[in-house]
Amino acid sequence: MGVRLKIPKNHVRAASLMVRERLIEGEEKNVVAKSGLIAHGRGEAFDYLIGEETTPAALFATRAAAAALLLASRPVISVNGNAAALVPGEMVRLSDSVPAPLEVNLFYRSRDRELAVKEALVAAGAKQVLGVGRAASARIPELFSERRKVDPRGIHSADVVLVPLEDGDRTMALKRMGKFVIAIDLNPLSRTAQTADITIVDNIIRALPNLVSAVNELKCQDRSALRGMLESFVNRKNLSSMLIHIRNRLSRLAEEQ
Ligand code: PTJ
Numbered sequence: 245m246g247v248r249l250k251i252p253k254n255h256v257r258a259a260s261l262m263v264r265e266r267l268i269e270g271e272e273k274n275v276v277a278k279s280g281l282i283a284h285g286r287g288e289a290f291d292y293l294i295g296e297e298t299t300p301a302a303l304f305a306t307r308a309a310a311a312a313l314l315l316a317s318r319p320v321i322s323v324n325g326n327a328a329a330l331v332p333g334e335m336v337r338l339s340d341s342v343p344a345p346l347e348v349n350l351f352y353r354s355r356d357r358e359l360a361v362k363e364a365l366v367a368a369g370a371k372q373v374l375g376v377g378r379a380a381s382a383r384i385p386e387l388f389s390e391r392r393k394v395d396p397r398g399i400h401s402a403d404v405v406l407v408p409l410e411d412g413d414r415t416m417a418l419k420r421m422g423k424f425v426i427a428i429d430l431n432p433l434s435r436t437a438q439t440a441d442i443t444i445v446d447n448i449i450r451a452l453p454n455l456v457s458a459v460n461e462l463k464c465q466d467r468s469a470l471r472g473m474l475e476s477f478v479n480r481k482n483l484s485s486m487l488i489h490i491r492n493r494l495s496r497l498a499e500e501q
Contacts, residue, residue: 270329353390
């Protein structure tokens, strides 16, 4: 067990430090991969550039994602270590609200980690978790990482898949299988962000509660209204808005120096 950090509440970076502590704790429990800590650092850097807040473009993508999940015939929520450590309760709430099953899908897959991620979801209230052990018996073609192992009842037969903090290869492989992919990724330039049908460029910590609220709000809309929302969303345009947001913010900050 590593040294626990006592974070003073008035520390300027208290919220960010607490998130780090959750990930470190997750790593100690085998939920988070060591690489997940590195991935978080990359995410933090982009969040810093974005301004650590949800932009209008990110909110637009979140609402389009909610519409896609509600319109889907077989939506599935893919869960990795970082997501299970940071937003387990919101993952379960989203799964209940859509409804859409939760499936464990790990880049660094081991029996211990599968069970640890499942346990984190069950502790947060999940009644069923797909993709654990022999249940991940189907394969994503042309994908050679452990992420290729999927549940035939889940990702394998899904039409819409939500993939938080994903690697580019699987996003591309899912697209080749004809799936509609929704990604959550703070890096608007990552292969995942560029390949997905909808990319929510926001911190998963803010994006997931927003997505749950959007699903609950849009649930009562008729399908044609949801389809209209989806049709008005163009991922390339939204990613471009995010890059322009970063550029403008950096220009402003540079002028203030
Ligand atoms: O739990 P596992 O075994 O499935 O492994 C998970 C990681 C994250 C280690 C694995 O998927 C991985 O290596 O991912 P990458 O290729 O490093 O990509 C992670 C992406 O997520 C990067 O583009 C980061 O900017 C982004 N990211 C990191 N933290 C957050 C984030 N996006 C949204 N919210 C975050 N908190």
